[in-house]
Amino acid sequence: MLSKTSLLGAAIFFAFSAQAADTLSAQDLQAAAALRDAARTGNLSYQILESLTTEVGPRMAGGPNDARAVAWAEAKLKALGFDKVWKEPVTFPKWVRGEETAEITAPFPQPLHITSLGMSVGTPKEGVTGELVRFANLKELVDAPADKVRGKIVFIDHKMENDHDYGKVQAGRSNGASETARKGGIAVIIRSVGTDSHRFPHTGAMRYQPNLPQLPAAAMSNSDADLVARMIARGKPVTLKMTLGGRMEGTATSYNVIGEMTGSEKPDEYVLIGGHLDSWDLGTGAVDDGAGVAITMSAAEMIKRQGLKPKRSIRVIAYANEEQGLIGGRAYYEAHKNELQKIHAAAESDEGQGPILALNSFVVPAALPVVKQMQEVLAPLNVKAGDNNGNPGPDMGILKANGVASFGLTLDGHDYFDLHHTPDDTFDKIEPARINQTAAVYAVFAWMAAQSPVSFGSGTGQLVPPPRPAR
Amino acid sequence: MLSKTSLLGAAIFFAFSAQAADTLSAQDLQAAAALRDAARTGNLSYQILESLTTEVGPRMAGGPNDARAVAWAEAKLKALGFDKVWKEPVTFPKWVRGEETAEITAPFPQPLHITSLGMSVGTPKEGVTGELVRFANLKELVDAPADKVRGKIVFIDHKMENDHDYGKVQAGRSNGASETARKGGIAVIIRSVGTDSHRFPHTGAMRYQPNLPQLPAAAMSNSDADLVARMIARGKPVTLKMTLGGRMEGTATSYNVIGEMTGSEKPDEYVLIGGHLDSWDLGTGAVDDGAGVAITMSAAEMIKRQGLKPKRSIRVIAYANEEQGLIGGRAYYEAHKNELQKIHAAAESDEGQGPILALNSFVVPAALPVVKQMQEVLAPLNVKAGDNNGNPGPDMGILKANGVASFGLTLDGHDYFDLHHTPDDTFDKIEPARINQTAAVYAVFAWMAAQSPVSFGSGTGQLVPPPRPAR
Numbered sequence: 001m002l003s004k005t006s007l008l009g010a011a012i013f014f015a016f017s018a019q020a021a022d023t024l025s026a027q028d029l030q031a032a033a034a035l036r037d038a039a040r041t042g043n044l045s046y047q048i049l050e051s052l053t054t055e056v057g058p059r060m061a062g063g064p065n066d067a068r069a070v071a072w073a074e075a076k077l078k079a080l081g082f083d084k085v086w087k088e089p090v091t092f093p094k095w096v097r098g099e100e101t102a103e104i105t106a107p108f109p110q111p112l113h114i115t116s117l118g119m120s121v122g123t124p125k126e127g128v129t130g131e132l133v134r135f136a137n138l139k140e141l142v143d144a145p146a147d148k149v150r151g152k153i154v155f156i157d158h159k160m161e162n163d164h165d166y167g168k169v170q171a172g173r174s175n176g177a178s179e180t181a182r183k184g185g186i187a188v189i190i191r192s193v194g195t196d197s198h199r200f201p202h203t204g205a206m207r208y209q210p211n212l213p214q215l216p217a218a219a220m221s222n223s224d225a226d227l228v229a230r231m232i233a234r235g236k237p238v239t240l241k242m243t244l245g246g247r248m249e250g251t252a253t254s255y256n257v258i259g260e261m262t263g264s265e266k267p268d269e270y271v272l273i274g275g276h277l278d279s280w281d282l283g284t285g286a287v288d289d290g291a292g293v294a295i296t297m298s299a300a301e302m303i304k305r306q307g308l309k310p311k312r313s314i315r316v317i318a319y320a321n322e323e324q325g326l327i328g329g330r331a332y333y334e335a336h337k338n339e340l341q342k343i344h345a346a347a348e349s350d351e352g353q354g355p356i357l358a359l360n361s362f363v364v365p366a367a368l369p370v371v372k373q374m375q376e377v378l379a380p381l382n383v384k385a386g387d388n389n390g391n392p393g394p395d396m397g398i399l400k401a402n403g404v405a406s407f408g409l410t411l412d413g414h415d416y417f418d419l420h421h422t423p424d425d426t427f428d429k430i431e432p433a434r435i436n437q438t439a440a441v442y443a444v445f446a447w448m449a450a451q452s453p454v455s456f457g458s459g460t461g462q463l464v465p466p467p468r469p470a471r
Numbered sequence: 472m473l474s475k476t477s478l479l480g481a482a483i484f485f486a487f488s489a490q491a492a493d494t495l496s497a498q499d500l501q502a503a504a505a506l507r508d509a510a511r512t513g514n515l516s517y518q519i520l521e522s523l524t525t526e527v528g529p530r531m532a533g534g535p536n537d538a539r540a541v542a543w544a545e546a547k548l549k550a551l552g553f554d555k556v557w558k559e560p561v562t563f564p565k566w567v568r569g570e571e572t573a574e575i576t577a578p579f580p581q582p583l584h585i586t587s588l589g590m591s592v593g594t595p596k597e598g599v600t601g602e603l604v605r606f607a608n609l610k611e612l613v614d615a616p617a618d619k620v621r622g623k624i625v626f627i628d629h630k631m632e633n634d635h636d637y638g639k640v641q642a643g644r645s646n647g648a649s650e651t652a653r654k655g656g657i658a659v660i661i662r663s664v665g666t667d668s669h670r671f672p673h674t675g676a677m678r679y680q681p682n683l684p685q686l687p688a689a690a691m692s693n694s695d696a697d698l699v700a701r702m703i704a705r706g707k708p709v710t711l712k713m714t715l716g717g718r719m720e721g722t723a724t725s726y727n728v729i730g731e732m733t734g735s736e737k738p739d740e741y742v743l744i745g746g747h748l749d750s751w752d753l754g755t756g757a758v759d760d761g762a763g764v765a766i767t768m769s770a771a772e773m774i775k776r777q778g779l780k781p782k783r784s785i786r787v788i789a790y791a792n793e794e795q796g797l798i799g800g801r802a803y804y805e806a807h808k809n810e811l812q813k814i815h816a817a818a819e820s821d822e823g824q825g826p827i828l829a830l831n832s833f834v835v836p837a838a839l840p841v842v843k844q845m846q847e848v849l850a851p852l853n854v855k856a857g858d859n860n861g862n863p864g865p866d867m868g869i870l871k872a873n874g875v876a877s878f879g880l881t882l883d884g885h886d887y888f889d890l891h892h893t894p895d896d897t898f899d900k901i902e903p904a905r906i907n908q909t910a911a912v913y914a915v916f917a918w919m920a921a922q923s924p925v926s927f928g929s930g931t932g933q934l935v936p937p938p939r940p941a942r
Contacts, residue, residue, distance in 0.1 A: 050701065054579060054701045056579070057579065058581060065580070065581065068580075108525060109528075109535070110536065110755070111529070113894055197899050198669055198671075199754070199893075199895045200669075223895070226899045230525045231525055284581070423584055424670045426698065428668050428694050428697045
């Protein structure tokens with residue numbers, strides 16, 4: 001029996017069916033609405049994520065569980081009934097964490113809770129000890145005279161107020177070490193890039209600029225940053241001792257794991273959805289980004305379970321090594337850059353469990369009526385219409401930059417950066433209603449994209465991203 | 472100028488002033504109301520706690536900061552203008568934490584976040600490895616046949632639902648190791664005794680029963696317990712490896728630090744308030760129990776600042792070593808047990824920052840009208856009247872048990888066990904409005920108790936606590 005919502009939907013569809021062949025047929029719209037209503041009551045994404053976090057756990061690129069994660073993804077895609085499952089190699093420099101401790105040694109000795117930033121060098125075995133010099137953000141450090149920094153440990157105390165702050169605040173994480181080196185400092189420690197007030201430091205990648213000394217770089221929890229700021233506010237020199245064991249150890253090879261539901265009419269064109277399989281090592285990568293992998297795997301499976309045969313193929317990618325520099329995303333691009341026109345649409349899920357708040361597109365104008373149809377079918381899931389400059393997620397950003405039609409399914413990230421890159425990113429934080437809405441939206445989006453009677457414009461040269469605004 | 476509340480209060484007081492001399496005078500009641508109104512807008516308790524957590528930090532009994540905490544308390548009491556400040560020695564067996572790591576080794580290898588329970592022995596250097604056997608609570612373990620446990624690591628998976636559960640759930644922490652030993656198990660690991668869902672293990676004291684092997688004992692975070700329970704639910708044997716470095720190292724001596732505001736009429740009788748100065752080592756002991764120390768120090772200071780001269784003395788005790796077995800409380804009792812009748816009233820604050828919800832007493836019937844007066848003055852702070860079986864807190868429990876008049880100022884503990892005994896017990900969790908209400912209530916209570924025209928019954932033999940209900 002059709003639900004009231006479906007009947008209302010059906011009325012809309014029949015209105016559309018009078019239109020030209022630049023929109024989905026009434027039959028496809030009805031199928032999309034039925035898929036939506038079936039998918040929203042499913043629990044598969046929750047179950048897949050339970051499996052990944054329980055049976056694999058932390059999945060740092062090149063780390064002890066990387067190969068087990070790849071094996072898990074292959075087995076899961078096969079078990080879910082994908083038509084083809086394969087993997088493509090991704091090779092990268094291997095980083096090892098090692099030990100990480102820090103303490104204030106004067107004037108108020110007490111231990112701190114810290115973690116090394118990813119890719120940071122270690123300290124000498126006996127650690128590094130120095131007076132802290134505090135800056136409110138990276139810009140203050142950049143603007144400071146070198147003699148304020150020389151011989152000291154820089155403390156970048158930039159507090160992240162909400163999830164929209166990430167780009168701005170993580171600049172201190174990425175570049176703090178080199179900016180400290182430029183002024184003769186000896187190490188850097190940042191306030192964690194995170195919105196929580198728990199005693200978890202947040203890790204995350206940093207990088208060294210060429211031709212500058214490589215300094216050890218760590219993050220302390222927000223609670224610790226508050227503590228250290230209070231110490232410094234008393235006006236006496238505050239001394240930190242920090243020992244890090246991070247190091248590079250040759251290279252590692254992991255894999256982008258790919259599952260395909262093969263299309264019935266245009267099997268060589270495909271809708272690309274996915275998440276990244278790697279995580280940082282501190283938690284079990286539930287919201288970052290086991291969720292994205294589970295959401296997109298289940299989205300494709302729900303289409304199949306509903307008995308639908310998409311015209312184009314639907315590919316789910318579980319990307320290798322996003323965390324250390326979008327390396328899996330680049331590898332996929334390099335392997336497929338001569339066939340970008342075959343990537344009909346791209347959308348990665350990498351900001352947690354959802355729900356999805358808005359559907360943004362990045363398509364040619366001729367395809368906007370189809371986008372509008374998607375938005376109408378998704379409206380009952382509380383998905384709003386977005387703009388036409390959608391971002392397809394970190395690993396797929398390189399596809400958009402190279403003219404691939406993209407979709408940005410905006411996730412509710414209000415608590416994402418509470419957990420991001422911490423030990424606290426674990427499965428118990430996942431709420432079925434949230435992740436299952438997200439999976440249902442991905443299912444409807446992927447199905448409707450696959451059925452579109454028009455091209456979204458990939459590889460036509462018509463899709464040129466606007467320049468990013470300066471920060 | 473008197474506030475409206477004060478005028479209303481004054482009206483009540485004058486009604487009382489017609490009564491006999493078994494209640495406080497109208498003048499004293501007016502002073503109590505003025506104290507309440509001045510104290511509720513103060514911020515001293517918040518400032519004292521900021522000082523303790525920032526300048527001393529973690530304060531494990533016998534640990535590296537114990538002596539610095541004692542020096543801080545002496546200096547702070549002097550700076551606050553107490554008439555006398557002294558310390559009384561407290562000697563106890565010294566426990567050292569050492570390393571603590573654990574991992575699931577099969578079938579799903581991944582690290583766990585654990586901590587040793589306080590007073591636990593360590594494992595051999597290479598750790599202890601064994602199959603986990605799960606029990607839903609201590610009673611299930613006690614009731615289990617020995618062959619289910621023999622050679623295994625016991626996992627007590629007792630989830631604490633709310634702050635009223637503590638006594639029941641912590642039985643597994645206290646006695647799990649010995650009950651495991653009784654059945655031939657090799658180690659015990661419990662779900663943390665805590666109400667949070669973050670990845671912090673909660674430490675806390677355990678003890679060994681005589682004539683049984685002493686087994687290593689640890690706690691895992693609630694997130695880890697969820698994870699391990701999910702692994703076990705899959706039905707295959709789950710193997711844990713755990714390495715603990717805990718050990719006893721001779722004895723240590725710390726001090727109960729005491730400050731007295733000396734009474735004007737009965738200086739040898741005193742109202743005893745306080746908290747415990749020691750904390751566990753993982754956090755900085757903000758809610759447990761820096762708050763209690765700060766609240767009661769500031770309560771006495773606010774009485775003085777208000778220009779009030781209490782008839783009896785008010786003593787603030789910052790107790791040594793509550794955490795490892797109420798050792799400071801016992802030491803105070805032993806040193807003063809021949810003068811219990813001089814302890815006019817006793818009330819310790821040791822369940823966080825408040826606010827205070829109710830005032831319970833444990834006094835002779837003749838003193839109940841004074842208690843009623845206290846409750847009336849405190850009503851504008853949203854303090855309810857309680858019963859006459861009040862508990863004066865852990866260190867003062869021994870005083871009540873020996874016939875000392877006691878007060879139980881019930882704190883709002885709804886989030887206390889989120890933080891209790893974890894790294895997350897830090898100053899940034901303190902809300903000024905909550906702790907300052909608590910300090911204001913302690914100030915009013917202490918002042919009114921000191922002014923009481925009647926004895927509350929300490930040392931008269933009339934105060935006999937009812938037997939505790941069996942759990």
